[in-house]
Amino acid sequence: MRIPRRMGVVAALAATTLVLSACGGDGGGDGGGDAGGDVDCAAFEQYGDLSGTQVSVYTSIVSPEDQPHIDSYIPFEECTGATVNYEGSRQFEAQLLVRIEAGNAPDVAYVPQPGLIEKIATDFPDAMVPVGEAAESNIDQYYNEAWKLYGSVDGTLYGAPLGANAKSFVWYSPMAFADNGYEIPETWDELLALSDQIAADHPDSKPWCAGIESGDATGWPATDWIEDLVLRVAGPDVYDQWVTHEIPFNDPQILEAMNLADEILRNDDYVNGGLGGVTSIATTSFGDAGLPILDGACFMHRQASFYQANWPEGIDISENGEVFAFYLPGLTADEKPLLGGGEFTVAFSDRPEVAAFQAYLTSPEWANEKAKVSGPGWVTANSELDPANLESPIDQLAYELLTDPNTIFRFDGSDLMPGAVGAGTFWSNMTQWIAEGKDSQAVLDDIEASWP
């Protein structure tokens, strides 16, 4: 009696396995598509013949977003003969350190925070291989000098810039602005004047909407506000000192910046369109916070260029469309500080194919190839990228700002600060600032006290 039943389970198991493996077969596929054919290998001769070699890449980007990355390697693979093995994991940040410690580091990793590069350099001094000559000359040639600074630790360049995003953006509806005759503000005072005017013209709506809820990372959109304003009020030099803790976190200039944010974020006349009062900012998911713009409940929403992925499908994102973004103005029209973020490639193996691959990722060939195979929402700061290859107008605008020689680019401060602050007390205190009405000075004092 027993045996047949047990056999039954085994048979069921085997059958399930067979069915599922049959289903799995067509899922993988070769993601190449049209990228192959027309590759011009002239630019790849500098890398030499790398046939038979392998390069492993480890990133935090998982499917479906990983496919454009994998596709962007195809010209390199076809022209040099090397094979690139891609691996993405959402546990990247923890796993990377485990692997380095165990001596099992990948050849190349995409690191999204300069803070992590510095941590690796401190904890595992011999693990990283400095960026090679070919890649370094590409960076000198094609990137804003700030990028090189952020990829370096104590003067040694470890991280080569890869993707980028611009955070100093205010999303708005060009159609609504046109209907009401509003102009895009070019200075901070104009921005406040516009906010007042909207509040007066539309008693049922609010000029601003915001949301800082983001699971474990709740509070980060508010830190971007503060960083953007420190950059504007105190200037890039003070910003650098603030981020590296050469001046205390609760310096009076930071308080001044925070007070400007206070005027908007904790002003019941300005927020929170379609969502509630000031405290609703803390409970609104950052992904949904800008959506009231679509039904006219609010008019402006400050968020990075990557926010375009959060608009519902079918929304026209363009200069005269349903939504678009303008540059968050500086105090005067001449100052153009830009807050942004991005990833860096770091090499852990000293082999020619790895150096060649890292150089390829800094080259104009890669930037353009990646732009062609990516959907909206991807930008790089490589100045040789042809903006026509970028699919969406907002990416083109972000790209324009990122590569404008007059732009003063600064990396997102919370990614540069120590984790205990940048991914800890800065977030939590900003959340209390919004949700509990915590005093601005107390917020800054508490963050300062928590600096390791």
Next chain:
Amino acid sequence: MTTTNPNPPVPAMKADAKPKKLSKAEQRAIDAKNRLSSPWATAAAIIIAVLWTIPTFGLFVTSFRPAAEIRTSGWWTFFANPAITTENYVDVFTRGTNSFGSAFVNTVVITLPAVMIPITLALLAAYAFAWMEFPGRNALFVAVFALQIVPIQITLIPLLTQYNNWGITGSFWPVWLSHTIFALPLAIFMLHNFMMDIPRSLIEAARVDGAGHVKIFFQVLFPLLVPAIAAFGIYQFLWVWNDLLVGLVFGSSPDVSPLTVRLADLTGTRGSDWHILSAGAFIAMVVPVAVFLGLQRYFVRGMLGGAVKG
């Protein structure tokens, strides 16, 4: 779920016939049984079972709802507004570069050896600890038993370093070996306890008849141990199948990564695709649930066998 076999009625009937000759323990057992089978206890059991099952049921319902509805309303609204789609399941299997199907196969490939190897080794070790006399036997057994208190987290990096020195990272071996290492102390302990339950006279009789260790093991002990092996096998199977930590650290390369690792990445880089998670979770659950339901008799017996010795 854990309905015990209807064996106990026999002592209960005895109790009616000769109430005075019962030992305290027997009396307690009868009381417990009466209390457990009262209508109140049954009602409580049913309520607990329902409460326990609701989240799983909700997951099941969610996995068949359209993405837009998953995002905007809870699964209980399904009954007011039923809309069924299998799109989530199709999505789980077709999206991405390393497919869910191959991860499923990887999990099977990981699980079977990771169950077989520790059982085989533990049977041999348990036999030696139970029936062979050698110096330091007890000390060694205590040492093996004590290994259970070593948290696996602190072994991760040293083990990974070792595998890396051997050059086997990226294959299935690190996962198999790690699961074996982590399972052995408990497996040896449990199987040893089962073996000690077998009457010594049985082994001695076999020995008198001229049977050696090998013959005793395969012909006398093995048939008696099948329930114990099955019990530990199910236990280890469920553990390995549901494991994320070992799979993540030792088997993260796409060629070997199991279902759990794939499931953790299923929601996309920024977690925006969480609506397909319920379908993915359900696929991952199907096999363990089937195994548990099919073999639960052994599971319960194994738990009891490990806990109370007769």
